[in-house]
Amino acid sequence: MDFSLTKEQVLFQQMIKDFAEREVKPLAAEVDEQERFPIETVEKMAKIGIMGIPIPKQYGGAGGNNVMYSMAVEELSAVCATTGVIVSAHTSLCAAPIMENGTEEQKQKYLPKLASGEWIGAFGLTEPNAGTDAAGQQTTAIEDGDNYIINGSKIFITNAEYAHVYVIFAMTDKSKGTRGISAFIIEKGTPGFSIGKKEKKMGIRGSATCELIFENVVLPKENLLGKLNKGFGIAMKTLDGGRIGIAAQALGIAQGAINETVRYVKERKQFGRPISGFQNTQFQLADMNTKTEASRMLVRKAANKKDQKVPYSVDAAMCKLYAAETAMEVTNKAVQLHGGYGYTREYPVERMMRDAKITEIYEGTSEVQRMVISANMLK
Amino acid sequence: MDTTCRVLTIPIKKEMKIVVCIKQVPDTTEIKIDPKTGTLIRDGVPSIMNPDDKSGLEMALQLKDEQGAHVTVITMGPPQADLILREAFAMGVDRAIHLTDRKFAGADTLATSHALAGALRKIEFDLLITGRQAIDGDTAQVGPQIAEHLDLPQVSYLEDLKFDGDKTFTMKRHIEEGYQMLEVEAPCVVTVLSSANTPRYMNVGGIVDAYQKEVEVWGFNEIEVDEKNLGLKGSPTSVHKAFARGLKPAGELYEVETDEAVGIIIKKLKEKFILN
Ligand SMILES: Cc1cc2nc3c(=O)[nH]c(=O)nc-3n(C[C@H](O)[C@H](O)[C@H](O)COP(=O)(O)OP(=O)(O)OC[C@H]3O[C@@H](n4cnc5c(N)ncnc54)[C@H](O)[C@@H]3O)c2cc1C
Numbered sequence: 001m002d003f004s005l006t007k008e009q010v011l012f013q014q015m016i017k018d019f020a021e022r023e024v025k026p027l028a029a030e031v032d033e034q035e036r037f038p039i040e041t042v043e044k045m046a047k048i049g050i051m052g053i054p055i056p057k058q059y060g061g062a063g064g065n066n067v068m069y070s071m072a073v074e075e076l077s078a079v080c081a082t083t084g085v086i087v088s089a090h091t092s093l094c095a096a097p098i099m100e101n102g103t104e105e106q107k108q109k110y111l112p113k114l115a116s117g118e119w120i121g122a123f124g125l126t127e128p129n130a131g132t133d134a135a136g137q138q139t140t141a142i143e144d145g146d147n148y149i150i151n152g153s154k155i156f157i158t159n160a161e162y163a164h165v166y167v168i169f170a171m172t173d174k175s176k177g178t179r180g181i182s183a184f185i186i187e188k189g190t191p192g193f194s195i196g197k198k199e200k201k202m203g204i205r206g207s208a209t210c211e212l213i214f215e216n217v218v219l220p221k222e223n224l225l226g227k228l229n230k231g232f233g234i235a236m237k238t239l240d241g242g243r244i245g246i247a248a249q250a251l252g253i254a255q256g257a258i259n260e261t262v263r264y265v266k267e268r269k270q271f272g273r274p275i276s277g278f279q280n281t282q283f284q285l286a287d288m289n290t291k292t293e294a295s296r297m298l299v300r301k302a303a304n305k306k307d308q309k310v311p312y313s314v315d316a317a318m319c320k321l322y323a324a325e326t327a328m329e330v331t332n333k334a335v336q337l338h339g340g341y342g343y344t345r346e347y348p349v350e351r352m353m354r355d356a357k358i359t360e361i362y363e364g365t366s367e368v369q370r371m372v373i374s375a376n377m378l379k
Numbered sequence: 380m381d382t383t384c385r386v387l388t389i390p391i392k393k394e395m396k397i398v399v400c401i402k403q404v405p406d407t408t409e410i411k412i413d414p415k416t417g418t419l420i421r422d423g424v425p426s427i428m429n430p431d432d433k434s435g436l437e438m439a440l441q442l443k444d445e446q447g448a449h450v451t452v453i454t455m456g457p458p459q460a461d462l463i464l465r466e467a468f469a470m471g472v473d474r475a476i477h478l479t480d481r482k483f484a485g486a487d488t489l490a491t492s493h494a495l496a497g498a499l500r501k502i503e504f505d506l507l508i509t510g511r512q513a514i515d516g517d518t519a520q521v522g523p524q525i526a527e528h529l530d531l532p533q534v535s536y537l538e539d540l541k542f543d544g545d546k547t548f549t550m551k552r553h554i555e556e557g558y559q560m561l562e563v564e565a566p567c568v569v570t571v572l573s574s575a576n577t578p579r580y581m582n583v584g585g586i587v588d589a590y591q592k593e594v595e596v597w598g599f600n601e602i603e604v605d606e607k608n609l610g611l612k613g614s615p616t617s618v619h620k621a622f623a624r625g626l627k628p629a630g631e632l633y634e635v636e637t638d639e640a641v642g643i644i645i646k647k648l649k650e651k652f653i654l655n
């Protein structure tokens with residue numbers, strides 16, 4: 001058994017830490033405050049291959065693995081969780097399902113543009129009445145000759161405003177429940193497809209979270225992703241992979257909060273000495289670090305299993321559950337150790353605590369992860 | 380009948396060949412020195428590519444991007460120095476050479492430059508780039524010494540460089556009072572400042588491939604140099620004493636008008652008996 005990174009991963013970590021520190025961190029507070037999508041960062045990431053890490057070289061990607069990809073989301077999120085989720089939704093929720101389910105033509109058409117970052121990807125599953133119960137899809141796709149006519153809407157879609165390609169889900173056969181859902185690829189600018197309301201959020205405020213509206217959208221049949229009526233399985237499998245990305249985001253947020261806190265407690269003096277001298281501070285830090293390192297092990301294990309092409313759904317659920325709850329706990333403690341200053345926007349831990357919360361909700365709430373884990377135990 | 384045959388010479392744009400000398404240095408502004416031996420303590424200090432060298436490499440890669448060039452990097456150093464050669468691959472170089480041999484150990488700047496020159500005699504190039512200086516040794520001697528060993532023109536403290544595609548480089552050189560513009564013919568040696576550019580990040584795809592590529596490892600037998608110029612034997616420098624410089628006390632800052640400032644300075648100088 002070997003817990004060490006490969007030589008390539010060591011080199012990659014050196015690059016991504018440096019990139020996050022110099023290019024991403026300086027914008028984090030502004031992006032949050034102004035609810036601004038950091039498009040310039042996406043362009044910089046695109047230039048050096050961060051938008052296509054696990055995409056094979058033959059489709060224009062970097063040909064890296066999922067461990068590297070998770071390290072990228074971790075390091076980006078450690079300084080800016082908005083940037084982390086932009087990469088995660090793009091890679092795991094759009095490029096990955098096309099890679100895994102697309103026809104050769106679809107792969108040739110979409111992957112090089114996604115991998116190069118020329119196009120940004122998004123994923124539309126959630127609807128106003130279909131959240132945790134994703135099977136309750138109300139968006140419909142009715143066959144019409146060589147086309148499907150799509151009607152309905154999606155909410156809370158990450159990257160929505162800035163994306164060029166969307167993987168979406170709709171009912172193709174209402175009588176069949178989950179066996180009547182299909183996946184489609186839809187491009188920005190398709191007539192009848194528009195972006196609706198943008199959410200005002202607690203955290204990850206720079207990521208554009210919007211509604212997608214489909215009004216009699218005519219989609220040619222070649223835009224069907226995977227087989228007809230197999231969309232629900234595609235959605236679930238895609239979310240398994242996505243959970244590794246979100247777990248990595250949570251892990252990064254926790255690590256970022258620890259980094260800020262360690263610096264702060266050494267500087268802040270009360271009762272004539274740095275607050276790092278108090279045993280409570282030391283013990284809190286020890287717990288924060290231990291849980292964060294445990295999260296990292298779970299994330300890397302799940303990513304490694306995906307790379308080895310062995311089943312990883314339960315591992316993905318565990319790492320997402322644990323890392324998200326750890327991020328919430330660690331950022332809460334980080335604010336506490338900063339005292340009143342931590343409650344202000346002068347210090348990044350305030351933002352980190354707000355950012356952490358979403359990791360317990362999207363791509364399956366913590367309750368859903370517990371259902372996945374226990375269902376596997378009791379089957 | 381006029382049968383004169385006119386020979387048109389169309390200049391063939393040949394691919395420029397660039398070699399960049401890169402050195403692995405400890406990533407610290409506060410270098411620790413072993414008080415007994417006077418040598419650097421490298422254990423536990425993360426190592427990086429020397430900043431001036433990285434800018435030199437960026438300059439080479441920009442020439443490659445703009446007009447096409449074949450870029451080779453070369454380093455002399457212990458086996459761990461392999462890391463900066465992989466980093467160079469991930470940034471986009473075509474070839475990497477690692478000079479390593481017991482015979483090179485204990486080299487000072489002169490012996491280092493002899494070893495590098497010995498290797499460079501085996502490589503064809505139009506342009507040799509070195510950093511201005513390494514952040515650990517800080518002598519700024521190696522580049523100019525290589526140029527002397529190879530009897531090539533040299534331009535130090537380079538900020539910018541253009542190539543006409545045939546034989547001539549136009550260079551912008553930093554001097555104390557401003558800049559000097561020079562035209563130099565290939566082959567030549569330049570030493571580059573880290574202020575010349577911002578080096579690119581390693582490319583993710585390049586990182587994935589970095590360890591699939593071959594680093595050529597060269598020892599004494601692969602290079603062309605007199606053995607007596609190498610290693611400890613070839614190093615005339617002897618360290619008299621190495622010590623960490625004491626910290627300067629924090630300065631005092633005054634934000635005042637010029638007249639008042641002059642008064643304060645004179646008073647301070649008198650207090651220190653520099654003026655009387
Ligand atoms: C910022 C943001 C970005 C998002 N990005 C995307 C995106 O890119 N694409 C996309 O498709 N979706 C996206 N979502 C949607 C997200 O995945 C859903 O919000 C999430 O799945 C929860 O669904 P819901 O909001 O409808 O909550 P509900 O399903 O209404 O859940 C409410 C509560 O009930 C609990 N609950 C529900 N069912 C059960 C049960 N059976 N047992 C126990 N507890 C249960 C939940 O755990 C939760 O605590 C995003 C959401 C947000 C806020």
Ligand SMILES: Cc1cc2nc3c(=O)[nH]c(=O)nc-3n(C[C@H](O)[C@H](O)[C@H](O)COP(=O)(O)OP(=O)(O)OC[C@H]3O[C@@H](n4cnc5c(N)ncnc54)[C@H](O)[C@@H]3O)c2cc1C
Binds near residue numbers: 401402429431487
């Ligand atoms: C007295 C003395 C003893 C030393 N002893 C040791 C020792 O025991 N162990 C040890 O590890 N080092 C030792 N060094 C340092 C080592 O010899 C340096 O690599 C060499 O002297 C370069 O000097 P510098 O760092 O001043 O480079 P500079 O002259 O400042 O470097 C200028 C440029 O030359 C190029 N360059 C320099 N060195 C190399 C290299 N090795 N490979 C490729 N390009 C290079 C780079 O482009 C660099 O930017 C010693 C140096 C001195 C002066």
